[in-house]
Amino acid sequence: MGFLEHLKARLAPAKGKVSGLAQQHGDKVQHGLDKAAQVVDEKTKGKYSDTIQSGTGKAKGAMDRLAHKDERAGGGDTFTPPNTPPPTS
Template sequence: MGAMDKLKAKAGVLMGRAGELAQRHGEKIERGLDKAAQTVDAKTKGKYSERIETGKGKAKQALDRLSQQATQQPRQPGENGGEAK
């Protein structure tokens, strides 16, 4: 197995783990996004409100996609929380 194959395998495992975390902690992550957006909007005195809202919406969509991908992918050997070899 070449180095690129090993990197791809590890990236797949990490994506799966990220998806699982997104599923378990999605509400907390969304609250954090909302709070961060409010803070940035306050610091910029509303000058970039539209862009901040757009970014927040895209981040939430990405979170949803990541969470959905985790439910659709079957677990692979080595994805039990330990190191894949």
């Protein structure tokens, strides 16, 4: 077993716990992200507003992905093609 496979196997139980915590406390975490972004934006006097908003949005997206991880089928490491009709000849 390679290093990465061993690491994935060791971290698998934590993945479920993190997902559960994200589902339970996601709203609190997102509120905290908003609050932190507001404070940082005030401290920098709006100089980095775009960057702060971008980072906050990415963090919220990551929280959403963690919270809804168990709703996906396939484990997330597989490619799912778009739902397009097959070409007609």
